[in-house]
Amino acid sequence: MESAKGGPSSSSTLSSLPFRLHILVVDDDPTCLMVLAKMLRKCRYEGVTICKHATIALSLLRGERAKYDIVLTDVHMPDVDGFKLLEIVGLEMYLPVLMMSADCDMNVAMRGLEHGSVGKVEVENTGKKVLEDGECASTLNEGSSEKHYKRKNQAKEDEDGSDDSKEHRVQRQLRVHWHLSLHKHFTSVVNLIGIDRVEADTILELMDVPGLTREDAATHLEVRF
DNA sequence: ATGCAAATAT
């Protein structure tokens, strides 16, 4: 009687996995880079871009930011390390960043989280142990470039179709998930503007999150402040 | 454009 409805409970889990996400992997070690890319592709991720320097990653992101959904970066890298990258990305755009490092130092993970990382994965020298926390990488991708899943609440396809009076299929706007990462971005933008001269419109522009509407920002402003 | 209450989705 529980799951009697033909709801694709388990199958939908598989089909809703974020395989469509385009991942930008950054690591100075070419071996790790290859292993990671191979692992990700094996995990069915369709878009995987790799690069060996944070600076390159930044130019890629600045050039086609809409193309990427998440950044997976190593913490230890010469020149610009993961934290620096995380900081710059967080400053210039809204994109979740996942940090990786061989060490299991919890402090590193904490530091990453505090600086806006959406999580940290520990990578064992040989295998691949993925411990991740934080929010899911998917956010509100709407006005991106290519095929983006924009399926939200379309009501479970009616069982039969004997409901003629319920033509209320007025699709509501996509529900915004104000997860920690997005909220932090919001907060930093608000602080940047000044808690006294905040304007939903300005916030929206500075946040620069595709899909987010002025109302979303305004409402969140009320709720959170 | 902002703030609030009601409606809705999770």
Place this chain on the structure above:
DNA sequence: GATATTTGCA
């Protein structure tokens, strides 16, 4: 049923 978000309205 509570909570989080979106709508609609003043």
